[in-house]
Amino acid sequence: MSYKRVLTVQDISCLGQCSLTVALPVISACGVETCILPSAVLSTHTGGFTGYTCLGLTDEMKKIISHFDSLGAKFDAVYTGYLADGNQVDVVLDIMRRRLGSLLIADPVMADAGKLYPAFDTGFVIRMKELCSRADIILPNITEACLLTGAEYKTEYDEAYIRGLAEGLVKLGAKRVVLTGVGYSEDSTGVAVYDGRELFYYRHRRISKCFHGTGDIFASAFTGAYLRGKTEREAAVIAADFTLECIENTLDDAGHWYGVKFEPCLPSLGVRLK
Numbered sequence: 478m479s480y481k482r483v484l485t486v487q488d489i490s491c492l493g494q495c496s497l498t499v500a501l502p503v504i505s506a507c508g509v510e511t512c513i514l515p516s517a518v519l520s521t522h523t524g525g526f527t528g529y530t531c532l533g534l535t536d537e538m539k540k541i542i543s544h545f546d547s548l549g550a551k552f553d554a555v556y557t558g559y560l561a562d563g564n565q566v567d568v569v570l571d572i573m574r575r576r577l578g579s580l581l582i583a584d585p586v587m588a589d590a591g592k593l594y595p596a597f598d599t600g601f602v603i604r605m606k607e608l609c610s611r612a613d614i615i616l617p618n619i620t621e622a623c624l625l626t627g628a629e630y631k632t633e634y635d636e637a638y639i640r641g642l643a644e645g646l647v648k649l650g651a652k653r654v655v656l657t658g659v660g661y662s663e664d665s666t667g668v669a670v671y672d673g674r675e676l677f678y679y680r681h682r683r684i685s686k687c688f689h690g691t692g693d694i695f696a697s698a699f700t701g702a703y704l705r706g707k708t709e710r711e712a713a714v715i716a717a718d719f720t721l722e723c724i725e726n727t728l729d730d731a732g733h734w735y736g737v738k739f740e741p742c743l744p745s746l747g748v749r750l751k
C-alpha cells in the first residue's frame with residue numbers, strides 16, 4: 478500500500494469535537510500520515526458555546542511553513558478547514574506557491590443553515606472565494622456554496638438549483654465540487670459530486686437533529702479515503718456513510734450536543750476502505 482501524507486490546516490478547538498481534534502484521528506484511521514498546521518487555538522468551537530477564547534496563529538503559521546520549506550517537506554495533499562481570518566488564505570496560497578503540497582482540498586468552513594459563523598464577515602467570504610478558486614477539490618455545504626457564488630440560499634430546491642451551484646463553483650475556478658447536505662425530500666439528504674460535466678448524487682437517510690462538527694468528519698473522511706486511492710465519488714460515499722454512522726452513534730445521548738461521538742466508529746473506516 479502506498480503511504481500518503483497530508484498537511485491539514487485548521488484550528489484546534491480544545492473542547493468541541495471539531496476541526497483538528499476530528500481530522501487527526503479520522504485521517505489517521507484511514508492509514509494516512511496527518512501533519513498539522515494549526516490556524517488558531519480556541520477554548521471551544523464557536524457554534525453554541527458562549528465566551529470562547531481564540532488565539533489566531535498567522536505569524537506562527539508563516540514561520541512553520543518556512544521551516545517546512547527549509548526541510549524540503551512535501552505533502553501529497555493540503556487539506557484546509559476553519560481559518561481564523563482572511564489573511565490565513567495567503568498562508569495557504571504560499572504553501573501551494575512553494576510547492577509543498579501537490580493537491581489542494583479546501584473545505585470553505587464559514588457558514589451553515591443560511592448564516593455565517595460568528596467570527597466571519599463578507600470580507601472573509603471574498604478571501605475564501607480566492608482560496609476555492611485555486612483548489613482542486615472543494616467541499617462546501619449549500620450555505621457556503623451560495624456565499625461563494627452569490628446564489629440565493631434555499632431550503633427547498635431541485636436538481637437544477639444544485640447543478641447551478643456546482644457550475645458556479647467550477648466557474649469560480651474549483652476543479653471539482655463535493656456539495657454536502659443536499660436533500661431533495663424531507664427524509665433524505667446526501668452529497669453531490671460535480672466534475673465540471675457530470676453531476677453524481679448519493680442519497681441517504683436524513684436525521685433531523687443537527688450536530689456540530691459533522692462537516693469536519695465528512696471532509697476528513699473524504700480526504701483520507703481519497704488519498705487511499707478512492708475516486709471522488711467513492712470517497713464521498715464512504716465519507717457520507719461514515720458521518721451518518723457517527724451521528725447515529727450520538728442520537729441516544731441528548732446531553733452530547735456539541736459534536737458527534739465518532740471515536741467508537743473509527744475502526745469502521747478501515748473496513749470501508751478495504
Ligand code: PXL
Pocket residue numbers: 488490495496519521522523524559586594689690691692693
Ligand atoms: O466545525 C467547524 C468549525 C471549526 N472550528 C471552529 C468552529 C466551527 C464551526 O462552528 O467554530 C472554531
